[in-house]
Amino acid sequence: MNARASARSRRSLAEVVHSREMIVVCGSGGTGKTTVSAALGVLAATTSSARVLVLTVDPARRLATALGLGGGELAGQAPVKVEREVFTALGVECPGELWVAMLDTKAGWDELVRRHAPSDDVARRLLANPLYTNITGRFVNSHDYIAMEQLHALHESGEYDLVVIDTPPSRRALDLLDAPARMREFFGGRLITWLTIPSRSRLAAAAAKPFTAVADRVLGSRFLADIAEFFTLFGTMEEGFVERALAVEALLADERTGFVVVTTSEPSPSREARHLVVELGRRSLGLGAVVMNRTLPDGLRGRAATEVAASLRSPDEAAALAAVLAPLIEPGSVDRAGLEESLAHVLVETGERVGELQVAAAREAECRRMLEQVAPVVIPLPALRGDASGLASLVALAKSLA
């Protein structure tokens, strides 16, 4: 492969999308993970014959509507297909199929319990336990684990060529990678051991006394007993859960899985993205690309643009340019009287504001360089003019990503 071809392939997210079977989209909150996930799905379905599923979490309503999720009521339901005609209506070919589903943590847990409980009775008692809903709903990493678990289940089903998963908003994006390991540790951990001790060994129970004494004092013994019962039931599923968590971990490390890290061009999310990229490498997980979302327009930083903006800020030069431009402006759209003067004023203002944008663009370039030091592919995704929530704008984003 010559240098030029290599440089081109390094720039292509389409290649990532077409070469992987699973794509995990991660990054800090508010960077646009859901939108980028949807756009990646659109990219894959419109540029290949792949059957693609985008598994998303809690998307904003208009995005959900654009994707045919009907305002979010379909949580936990079967995947919905975005009909080909919807793309055709936008003048876009869609040789593949785009399916969308929404992550439902509660349903995911219920399914796990039913699958791994040693008997129907245990499953029934667990699902009916008053602590169960609370714990599965609030469990730190509970969303993260279920997201990874669903990815595994969907891949195993063999129904899709590509599954794109939009990850839940974590406190730290890294939690996601650690979720399967934490699930394993949880079962091997002291808590379960201690809480289930009374049924195992009286002698060991004595060793746990300081712990239970404190827990008693803090939580009250009845609450502790409730928890103990819950975990005794939960503990019966250890084998199945641990085996499954290992399989999920293995899938994340599989070369068919690619991670796409989403960031904005601001320092704080960029630093977190960089950290995430480094951690992915440390864990030998496959980084597909970094997407820098909502960047400023490319042309801003060129020398010509910088010079023009500077000259516009000079009232004389703005007036001279206004004289050139005024006759070009569509007649009828504005009031001709005083147009030239008003145009000069608008040009000065434009020069000033674009100057501010150019400063922001320079800072943005700095963040991009920082990421390029650790990631081979950093793809800028310029901000759309409005909100990125209709299918048309997803198609536009998919084009920028390709």
Add this chain to the structure above:
Amino acid sequence: MNGPATRPLDRSLLFVTGKGGTGKTTIAAAAALLAAGEGRRVLLVEMDAKGSLSEALDTAPLEFAPRQVDLPPAFRSAGGELHVMSMNTEDSLREYLRVIAKVPLVGRIGPLARTFDFVADAAPGVKEILAVGKVCHEVRQRAYDLVIVDSEASGHVVAQLDAPRAIRGLVQVGPIREQTEWMLEILGDQQRTGLLVVTTPEEMPVTESIELVGRVRSATDVLVAGVVANRVLPRWFAGADADVFAALAATHLPAPPAVPRGLEAVVAAAAGVEARRVSGAEQLDHLRAALPGLPVTVVPELYPRAGGRRVAALVAEHLADEWEAS
């Protein structure tokens, strides 16, 4: 300090939350600078321990023990103080055991500390109550005039604010249940406690903010004191100038050298930003319409050259102007 014009700062406990990426940490830091600049003794608490608060204040990583930080020169004259700390539920548990439950074995907490994470994972609301309990404890001790909490992002904050009630529902007896009573009293006191929701003028954050306000109002007794719309693009062109700019942006410019090279890129960039401003203004209208009566404070996009404390100070000045005017 009374009447409808009460500012979000005019209380003793203020939670600041918002969707990730909206700048809630910057707003919390700015509000703290503003209050300290007025001569108050302020404690600023970072809840999610991501380290962004220490970045926003250009200070060393925060710890559980509050540390006083220097105020920028413009905020010193009134003699206020700013103290910062980072929430850590394990330290909070130690403190709770020592100070409130008076458990004597704090020195030998080893096995407990090792399993603490698992306990906290397992028992719903334990982490949350230790965090919110510490904050309420500081309010009750009255060592500070104002406690500002850079809270969890909007997805987690309701669980936190609701923790005392959830715990009260789950734990039938015991010291924790008793503790929840005074916490609920502080949280539900609308004179003392408020929640500020930070958003940006974009669809998803605005939708999430509207939903969050609904959930806070239905699930907790905490008063939503206001919304801060952060990073709002300023209006570039007023009146007739807006039409002239729109006409210019729609005009097909001739190739250079008839016009300077780069002009097209500059006009296109400006048009892109103007379009985003218009859509942002629509989102703000939607926000105001969906939350009638709730004050919306606008903080403009600053495109700052600097980061950290400089930004927090600039935002604090804007908050001062906005809240003064209202």
